[in-house]
Amino acid sequence: MSVLERQQEAGHATRSPVINDFSLVVATANGTGSQTANLTLLRSFFKMGIPVHGKNIFPSNIQGLPTWYHIRVSHEGYIARKPSEILVAFNPVTAAEDIQELPAGGVCLYNADLKNLPKRDDLVFYPIPVSELIAGVDVPVKRKPYIANMAYVGVVAWMLGVPLEVVEEALGAQFGYRQKLVESNLQVVRRAHEWASQNLRKQDPYRLEPMNKTEGLIIMTGNEAGALGAVFGGVSVAAWYPITPSTSFMDALREFLPKLRKDENGKPTYTVIQAEDELAAAGMVMGAGWAGARALTSTSGPGISLMAEFVSYGYFAEIPAVIWDIQRVGPSTGLPTRTSQGDVSFAYTLGHGDTKHPVLFPSSIEESFEFGWKSLDLAEVLQTPVFVLSDLDLGMNNWMGRPFDYPTEPLQRGKVLSATELEALGGFARYKDVDGDGIPYRTLPGTPHPLAAYFTRGSGHNEQAQYSERAEDYERLMARLARKFDTARNLVPAPAIEQHPSARVGIIAYGTTRYAIEEARDRLAQQLPTSFLRLRALPINQAVRDFVAAHERVYVIELNRDGQLHGILQNEMPEYATRLRSVAHLDGLPLTAEWVKTRLLSEEAGL
Amino acid sequence: MENPMPSDRIPLKLNAVGLSKKDYDGAASTLCKGCGHNSISSQIVQVGYELNLRPHEIIKLSGIGCSSKSPAYFLGMSHGFNALHGRMPSVATGALLANHTLKAIGVSGDGDTGSIGMGQFKHLMRRNVRMVYIVENNGVYGLTKGQFSATAEEGLELKYAGQNEFPPVDLCMEAIIAGAGFVARSFAGDAKQVRELIKAALSFRGTAVLDIISPCVTFNNEDDSPKSYGYGTKNEKPLHELGFIPFAKEIQIEPMEPGELRTVKLHDGSLISLRNLDADYDPTNKLAALERLIRAQETGEFITGLIYYNPTRPSLAEVEELDTPLAQLSPEQLRPGREKLEQFLQAYR
Numbered sequence: 001m002s003v004l005e006r007q008q009e010a011g012h013a014t015r016s017p018v019i020n021d022f023s024l025v026v027a028t029a030n031g032t033g034s035q036t037a038n039l040t041l042l043r044s045f046f047k048m049g050i051p052v053h054g055k056n057i058f059p060s061n062i063q064g065l066p067t068w069y070h071i072r073v074s075h076e077g078y079i080a081r082k083p084s085e086i087l088v089a090f091n092p093v094t095a096a097e098d099i100q101e102l103p104a105g106g107v108c109l110y111n112a113d114l115k116n117l118p119k120r121d122d123l124v125f126y127p128i129p130v131s132e133l134i135a136g137v138d139v140p141v142k143r144k145p146y147i148a149n150m151a152y153v154g155v156v157a158w159m160l161g162v163p164l165e166v167v168e169e170a171l172g173a174q175f176g177y178r179q180k181l182v183e184s185n186l187q188v189v190r191r192a193h194e195w196a197s198q199n200l201r202k203q204d205p206y207r208l209e210p211m212n213k214t215e216g217l218i219i220m221t222g223n224e225a226g227a228l229g230a231v232f233g234g235v236s237v238a239a240w241y242p243i244t245p246s247t248s249f250m251d252a253l254r255e256f257l258p259k260l261r262k263d264e265n266g267k268p269t270y271t272v273i274q275a276e277d278e279l280a281a282a283g284m285v286m287g288a289g290w291a292g293a294r295a296l297t298s299t300s301g302p303g304i305s306l307m308a309e310f311v312s313y314g315y316f317a318e319i320p321a322v323i324w325d326i327q328r329v330g331p332s333t334g335l336p337t338r339t340s341q342g343d344v345s346f347a348y349t350l351g352h353g354d355t356k357h358p359v360l361f362p363s364s365i366e367e368s369f370e371f372g373w374k375s376l377d378l379a380e381v382l383q384t385p386v387f388v389l390s391d392l393d394l395g396m397n398n399w400m401g402r403p404f405d406y407p408t409e410p411l412q413r414g415k416v417l418s419a420t421e422l423e424a425l426g427g428f429a430r431y432k433d434v435d436g437d438g439i440p441y442r443t444l445p446g447t448p449h450p451l452a453a454y455f456t457r458g459s460g461h462n463e464q465a466q467y468s469e470r471a472e473d474y475e476r477l478m479a480r481l482a483r484k485f486d487t488a489r490n491l492v493p494a495p496a497i498e499q500h501p502s503a504r505v506g507i508i509a510y511g512t513t514r515y516a517i518e519e520a521r522d523r524l525a526q527q528l529p530t531s532f533l534r535l536r537a538l539p540i541n542q543a544v545r546d547f548v549a550a551h552e553r554v555y556v557i558e559l560n561r562d563g564q565l566h567g568i569l570q571n572e573m574p575e576y577a578t579r580l581r582s583v584a585h586l587d588g589l590p591l592t593a594e595w596v597k598t599r600l601l602s603e604e605a606g607l
Numbered sequence: 608m609e610n611p612m613p614s615d616r617i618p619l620k621l622n623a624v625g626l627s628k629k630d631y632d633g634a635a636s637t638l639c640k641g642c643g644h645n646s647i648s649s650q651i652v653q654v655g656y657e658l659n660l661r662p663h664e665i666i667k668l669s670g671i672g673c674s675s676k677s678p679a680y681f682l683g684m685s686h687g688f689n690a691l692h693g694r695m696p697s698v699a700t701g702a703l704l705a706n707h708t709l710k711a712i713g714v715s716g717d718g719d720t721g722s723i724g725m726g727q728f729k730h731l732m733r734r735n736v737r738m739v740y741i742v743e744n745n746g747v748y749g750l751t752k753g754q755f756s757a758t759a760e761e762g763l764e765l766k767y768a769g770q771n772e773f774p775p776v777d778l779c780m781e782a783i784i785a786g787a788g789f790v791a792r793s794f795a796g797d798a799k800q801v802r803e804l805i806k807a808a809l810s811f812r813g814t815a816v817l818d819i820i821s822p823c824v825t826f827n828n829e830d831d832s833p834k835s836y837g838y839g840t841k842n843e844k845p846l847h848e849l850g851f852i853p854f855a856k857e858i859q860i861e862p863m864e865p866g867e868l869r870t871v872k873l874h875d876g877s878l879i880s881l882r883n884l885d886a887d888y889d890p891t892n893k894l895a896a897l898e899r900l901i902r903a904q905e906t907g908e909f910i911t912g913l914i915y916y917n918p919t920r921p922s923l924a925e926v927e928e929l930d931t932p933l934a935q936l937s938p939e940q941l942r943p944g945r946e947k948l949e950q951f952l953q954a955y956r
Contacts (some may be wrong), residue, residue, distance in 0.1 A: 173954075218955040232948060234941025236933035237704050239697075260943045260951065267930040271704050280697040283690070283727070287701025290688060291666070291709070292934030294941070295701065309691055324901045373942075403952045406945045411938050444934060445666045445686035445708050452663060455679055455687040466634075467679065478898045 015105065015205040018085075020050050020075040022206050025084035026152065027091045027098045031063030033088070035144030036174055036185075037153050037543040038069040042169035042398060045073050047221055049211040053079035053515075055397050055590065060244070060336045062346050064095045075211060077104055079400070080515035081590040086206060088152045089114065099123070107204045109155055118219040124204045126196070128155050129420050133191050139184045150185045155193025158200070164193060171466045215493060217404050218365075222394035223298075225365035225404070226324060227252035229372015230296055231260050234411055235322075237295040238272045239284035241303060244391040246326040278303035281323070282310035289320040292416070292444035294376045298324035301343050302332065304350065311385045312351030313458045315481070318431070318440065320379035320414070323347075324388045326395040329588045338588030339392035341511055344564040347387045348538055354478060358385040358488050359538040361510040362394065365401040367493075367536070373407050374493065380414040382488055383442060391510045391559070393590045415441045419449040429478060430465040438484030485539060492537035500531045503605070506551035508544075508569065508580075510535040512590060513559055519593035520600065528604060535565070540572055548576045555600060557583045559591060623659040631655035631662065633683040637676065643795030643821030644674055644743045648681045648804045651712065655682055658806060665710045666702055670695040670724055674716035674743035674821070681860070682712075693724025697732035699738055706925035706932040710809060711738035718748050719778045723759035728778075732785035732814045737922040739808040740816045742778055743795070745823035760907075780900050782816040783893060783915045789815035790896070790915040795822065800911060807913070813922050820909060890916045 004162030026041075028034035038054065045052040058067040072082055081538050087102055089095040089110040097119050099108055104122040112127035133151045134144060157167050167189055169180070175181040180231070227249050230238075240250045250272065255268045276280035277299050281297045288295035298308065304325055314321050327343050329335035348359050360375055362368040371388050379386040415435075417428055422443065431440050440463075443452040454465040461477070462468040508519050514534055521530050533547045548554050548569075554576075556566040570577045583599050584589070619627035631652040636645050655662070662684035669675035671692035678687045690698040695713050720728045720742050731740065746759040753767040757776040764770050782790045789811040791804045801819060802862055808815035889895055896915040903910045931940070 069939065216956075220950050220955045228951070232942055234936070234938075236703060236936060236941070239701065256951075260947055261940075263931065265930065265939055268928055269931070271925075271927040271933065271935065273700070273704070273734075275697065278726055279694065280700075280730065283694045283697025284701035284704070286690075286704075287688070287698035288705040288933070289701070290698070291702040291705035292703075294707030310694070313691060403956075404948065406948055407942065411941060443686075444706075445702065446663060446709055446932070446934070448661075448663050450662070450684050453684050453686045455689065457687075457689040458691065459689070501836055503703070551746050 017207050018205045018212065019207050019209050020073050022071045022086060023070060023082045023097070024086040024088070024156070025068040025071075025083040026088040027094050028067055028069075028149070029063075029091050029093070030058060030061045030065045030067045031365045032090075033147065034067070034069065036146070037149035038071070039398065040150075040153055040167065040170045040174050040185075041156060042071055043173055043219065044157070044166050045071065045208060046214050046217075046400065047166050047170055047215050048162065048208055050075065050208060051079065051211075051213050051400065052076040053397070053399060055081060055393065057589065058337050060333070066091050068098075073208065075213070077213065078515070078519045078593070080519050080593050082592055082594075086204075088156065089117070089151070091151060099125045105205075107159070107206065109152060109159070111152075116462070118306055126155060126159065126200050128152055129195070129395070133195060134188055136190075137184065139185055139524045143184075147185060147188050150188035151192040154189040154194075155196045155200075157189065158193045158196035159202065159204070160206060162208055164190065178309045181552050209353055214400060216403065217400045219398050219399055219400055220254075220364065220365050221248065221396055222365055222368045222390055223249040223326065223396060224252040225368035225401070226298075226362065226372045226388065226390060226395070228256055228404070229374075230322075230376065231256045231371035231372075232293045232369075232407060234343075234374025235296050235375035235376060236270050236293040237284065237288035238270070238297065239275045239281040239288075239295070240272075240299065241275050243282050243303050245277070245328055245339075246298040246300050246303070246324060248396060249324055249326060278306035278311065282307035282323070284319045285323075286310050286314055286319050289314075289379070290445075292446075294322075294380070294493065295320075296322035296324065296376065298326065300328045301328050301330075301346070304347060305342060308350050308352075311357065312353065312355055314385040315351055315355045316353065317358065317386070317456050317458055318383040318442070318481075319456070320383055321385040322375045322379050322388065323385060324390060325397065327389060327391040329586065335588045337392065339512075339559065339590055340586055340588065341389070341391060341513070341559040341564070342561075342586065343389060344558070345559070345568060347389060348568060354481075356383065356485050356539070357385055357387055358492050360493060361536055361538075362388065362390055363511050363514045363534065363536075364394070365399045366404060368394065369404040371493065377409075377412040378488075378491060381412050381439070381491065382413060382484065383439060384484070384488075389511065391512055415439060417443050417447075417452075418443050419447050422447070429463045430454040431461060431480070432463040433480050433483065436485045438480050438482075439487060440480075450580050489539045489541040492539070492541075494541065495536055495547070496534040497543065498532045498546060499547075499550070500529050503529045503531045503536045504552040505529075505600075506531045506533060506547060506554040507557060507600075508533045508535060508547070508554055508565070509557045510558075510565060511555055516591035516593045516596050517557055520596035523593060524600065525596055528600060530600075538568065540569070544569075545573055545576075548573060548579060553581060554579055555581050555583045555603065557591075557596060559586055561586050622656055625672045626656070626659075626662075628652065628656040631643055631660075631682055633678070633680040636680040638673055638680075639823075642673070642823070643745065643819075644677050645680070646795050646798060647714075647741065647743055647801060647819055647821060650798055650805060651681045652804055654805045654809070657802075658809065660809075664708070665673040665712060666709075667712045667714070668695050668699050668702070669714045670716070670719035672748070673823075674714055675719055677714050677743070678712075689717045693719050693722070694727055695719070696724065696727035696736070696740075700731060700734065703736055703738065703924065704927065704929070705934040707737070707922075707929050708932055709792065711736075711742045712809075713738055715740065715742050716746040716756070717742060717746055717758040717778070718756040721778055721781075725757075725776075725781070729781065729785045732782055732787040732816070734785065734923045735788070735813040735920050735926075736737050737811075737813055737924060738815070739805065739811075740814055742807075742816070743746075743821040744778065744818055745821050746775070747823050775904075777900055777904060778818045779816070779914055780897060782814075782818075783896055783900075786920065787816045788813045788917040788920055789913070789917070790818075791816070791911075791913045792818045792820070792909060793911045794820045794909075797911065804913070812918065812925075813920055834907070888928050890914060893917070
């Protein structure tokens with residue numbers, strides 16, 4: 001059957017148009033350079049003013065394994081993951097399965113070089129004659145496979161009605177306006193577009209129309225935003241060990257720092273060290289924080305375990321440090337390129353003995369930026385390790401956002417005594433609670449005063465930082481650390497609360513699950529109105545307690561198997577333990593609104 | 608009290624920075640009486656006094672173990688950091704990145720360096736972090752009552768641990784291979800040599816490793832153990848006679864001749880005099896240094912003195928082009944202006 005015949009047979013031409021509201025998935029093989037083409041599509045839609053979000057669902061592999069890039073456009077602004085109606089089938093290995101997964105009425109654009117594709121009468125098929133379209137294009141042979149991806153950019157642009165000048169602009173941004181690269185890629189896009197307009201007949205209902213909903217917005221990954229926040233937070237020492245999905249955080253930091261943080265003589269005001277392992281990275285951060293530099297590391301779950309001993313030390317000896325955990329799935333290697341919220345309970349109490357750490361939960365690129373600088377303030381103000389728990393979905397994918405607000409308050413360096421202050425005070429006791437907030441005063445090495453020095457140790461110590469195994473010294477020290485943690489409750493970012501006037505049901509969530517939840521709440525507005533508390537940090541404050549108190553049932557929705565935050569909240573608020581219900585799930589993929597909606601309804605029905 | 612005031616009540620002999628020798632003391636040692644580590648601590652105190660060091664410009668760091676407790680027992684007016692077992696190098700690296708103008712003295716042990724901390728030790732030297740790294744080496748785990756460390760001799764028998772079945776790690780060889788430019792070995796009982804080596808190491812612009820055989824009086828002092836006092840005094844073979852002359856005039860280094868006095872210029876302009884006792888020994892020759900160590904190991908001797916010296920590698924702070932200490936940056940240097948953020952975000956629109 002010819003292409004045209006098959007299309008006519010599908011006969012969807014009469015369906016009413018679907019404008020700016022669908023998902024598209026590009027299926028390719030890893031390492032074929034499709035990321036550039038995918039981001040070009042994403043940027044093109046963004047430049048048309050349509051709310052858009054892209055998610056790269058990829059395997060742990062350098063080259064060859066299948067990868068899927070999901071793009072969702074939504075005039076309503078919903079950007080959670082949603083099964084795709086449109087498929088670009090460029091991977092011979094997965095094409096058959098990918099086609100089977102499309103919903104009825106869906107569209108399949110396929111590389112015409114692929115053989116033996118399954119037939120489905122309920123889909124629209126568009127072939128893309130890739131070999132023909134790239135023949136004779138003036139690029140080096142080794143770039144041919146990369147440029148081949150531009151063929152689907154051209155046909156998708158034709159199908160959805162994306163103006164070619166918009167694609168050109170997006171390509172320009174993608175290639176940093178390097179004209180030769182832009183031109184050779186654009187050549188293929190134009191050819192494909194022209195071929196499609198002459199040889200294909202539009203049979204599907206999906207279209208894009210310009211809007212103004214992305215005006216003034218930026219598009220960036222969470223890891224880039226977090227790194228930029230750290231640059232504006234004054235990070236001076238960064239130490240790390242490569243691990244997916246945190247590596248691009250440090251890549252961004254190493255790219256941004258030279259552009260933004262050279263001093264007036266062109267000298268760096270920073271250093272980034274690739275350590276021999278995560279343990280050493282944590283040690284370097286502790287050493288630097290102790291000596292007075294703003295220091296951070298970024299890692300993921302397995303790295304956190306190696307950092308445990310130092311984090312525990314940092315809690316007990318009271319050393320500022322910032323640790324970004326871009327969470328991925330599972331113990332050990334697990335699913336290293338899949339997303340989760342699986343390190344919450346681990347990070348919160350990481351250490352031996354009684355340990356608790358402030359944990360921040362960014363949910364967007366705006367918050368990644370904000371927590372980027374704020375975490376460095378908090379670490380120095382509280383003199384303790386601070387975690388920022390992002391995830392692979394936020395960290396590695398491109399998100400729309402408002403241009404970041406410049407930090408609203410000046411740098412806060414915490415209670416550090418200078419030589420002059422020491423002279424006036426006649427000395428100090430390193431671990432004494434002078435102000436009643438549990439936060440002691442410290443001095444930095446190099447402070448020119450005979451009373452500045454103290455001895456930092458992981459062994460038991462008294463208020464003067466002297467070695468002590470006295471029972472009352474240890475108990476008093478730990479009680480003060482608990483008091484300090486209580487102080488932290490109102491210093492960490494407060495929760496974002498949307499109180500529904502008549503809702504009896506509340507939702508608590510954190511991080512990137514918000515997008516599926518926000519969409520689900522809208523869809524449930526009539527059937528099941530809910531209030532929503534988006535937790536932005538641990539430890540919790542009174543507002544969280546009040547929120548739980550104000551609702552009959554509160555569902556804690558999260559992307560892990562055991563409901564880790566649910567457990568923490570039950571511990572913190574035992575009086576509400578039965579009111580808090582866990583809605584947890586983990587398969588490595590971001591939540592969908594449909595899943596949230598169905599689960600909430602079934603929970604409510606089962607009451 | 609770990610933070611003694613500079614004493615001005617008793618008339619004491621003061622050095623050029625107005626401090627008495629007592630001002631370089633730390634808290635009273637809690638190590639065993641007669642422990643080699645205590646004599647090393649007292650040499651650090653002596654060096655601080657003699658070199659007119661300003662205590663606030665020094666940081667002292669350690670890992671875990673008997674040796675690592677000792678920084679509490681010297682330089683009470685310097686900031687100290689008793690880190691994790693085997694992890695002092697990373698903490699030192701971070702601290703010295705934060706403030707590269709500080710002088711760092713690290714004290715570790717053979718277990719802390721040669722076993723649990725071998726990775727960090729090697730990478731410290733590979734990065735050439737400027738610090739004095741002292742290993743108080745006794746071949747045994749004292750705090751946990753006498754297990755063998757990785758530097759214990761093969762075949763050695765100890766009451767608790769039985770017989771050691773594995774060959775020892777030679778920390779000086781490891782240091783040379785990892786790229787340390789100042790590698791010395793000494794014996795805790797040889798106060799003068801220890802002192803002069805510490806002085807020289809302090810002026811070295813990179814990682815200076817001092818492997819000091821420091822006998823454990825409690826768990827590893829069998830006379831036939833190479834890390835006992837009895838063995839040390841009988842078998843010590845000094846390579847050079849050392850004399851440290853601070854801030855003297857530069858002297859040209861000549862090729863080594865047997866028996867010749869050789870003076871090596873250090874980074875701050877101070878000089879170290881080396882008496883070459885081995886006719887065929889040249890401390891600037893890496894291969895010769897390794898060969899000498901291997902030969903000494905084969906004959907059950909330990910050679911002392913400056914075994915390897917190579918000042919050509921830049922330190923980590925130099926590689927990282929650090930200028931103003933990162934711990935002392937102004938708020939303006941730490942946070943770019945508002946317009947920088949707006950400008951930067953343009954590319955993401």
